[in-house]
Amino acid sequence: MVRTKKASSRVVSIEDVARLAGVSVATVSRVINKLPSVKDKNRSKVADAVKQLDFQPSILAQRLATGRSNTVALVVPRYEGMFYSFYLLELIRGIGTLCEVLKIDLLLHLTDSSAILNLRGASGVIFADIIGNRKQFDEALKNRIPMVVINHCIEGPEVNYIAIDNAKGAEDAVQYLVNLGHKKIGHISGDVITQAAMQRLEGYKQALKKNNIPLREDYIIKTDYSRGQARQAAEALLKIQDAPTAVFVASDSMALEVMAVAKEMGRNIPGDLSIVGFDDNPSGLYGPVALTTVRQPLVKMAQMGLERLNSLMNDKKNEAAKKVVLPTELIIRESAKPPAAV
Secondary structure, three states: OOOOOOOOOOOOOHHHHHHHHOOOHHHHHHHHOOOOOOOHHHHHHHHHHHHHHOOOOOHHHHHHHHOOOOEEEEEEEOOOOHHHOHHHHHHHHHHHHHHHHHOOEEEEEEEOOOOOOOOOOOOEEEEEOOOOOHHHHHHHHHOOOOEEEEOOOOOOOOOEEEEEOHHHHHHHHHHHHHHOOOOOEEEEEOOOOOHHHHHHHHHHHHHHHHOOOOOOHHHEEEOOOOHHHHHHHHHHHHOOOOOOOEEEEOOHHHHHHHHHHHHHOOOOOOOOOEEEOOEOOHHHHOOOOOOEEEEOOHHHHHHHHHHHHHHHHOOOOOOOOOEEEEOOEEEOOOOOOOOOOO
16 A cells, blocks of 8 residues: 655744755845845845745734734724615725735724724724714824824814715705705705714705705704614605605615605605705615715725825825815716606
8 A cells, every 4th residue: 555645734934944045034034024135145045945945924924024014993983873884885895905905904993982992003094984083083193193084074284084075965966956946955964973964964055055045944854874763854854734845865775765754655756755865875776766866986985095094104104194075976867856846
């Protein structure tokens, strides 16, 4: 019977490479981490030994040697329904995909305003909005950790941010309804502790003002972005004696709930009620009526934020802070038309 020699399962170490190359472990480390001050002859010896032994350098050891963890912390303030959030999923998709390309590890922090952030080991941090956690942001800024804020415009000469023009997006949505002939336009807002919801509310008001349409406070209902509160808001709006003929809703998920409530109450969409959302969530395509909405470039915002942070992490710290506001796009589908009286 012929016995085959069992392959060794021992992991090749950096000491094995040094022994075969006839150099010190420190020299091997400098070659692997592409540091200068290594003689060409020794560099060649190490390269040959690495190839012969099929040596796979430890990522952790490389990072310890270079003093860089290459880990980015993504800090997300906790909010209602975050695990079902199109916004959060798009951020993670955008950042996660680019992290793979840039060979960056992603550390996800789901936090509330009272939590103390442990950013030890992180080379940089992305704040996915500032919602009640300004203290955490200030602490990171004080410690001079490379940092970028996304989805929030924030003052300060040192602060880099990539945000979205929520006010203009909302204004475009309401202007579209006005152009269709609507004058009785309601608004179901998100949680106004967020900058995005507040800006969308301001955009709604600005569009009414530009068109000399009186602002009715009973046409504005504020929510926490949840579908439950969107349902209550829709019921309240549609029970008003002089009910709106159109409604601008601060998110697509809430807009779909408004659509469902309206149909339950016997209203035709868009014959009796026109609806415009905000997000361009794919689910808006599959409701009873395809949802007209405002597209915001979430993935682009997330990836631009990570690209900027990667630049800061690579010692480009003397550049002026970048403050970018990305435009939105109105996506016209089937959920809005001229009011029946026009």
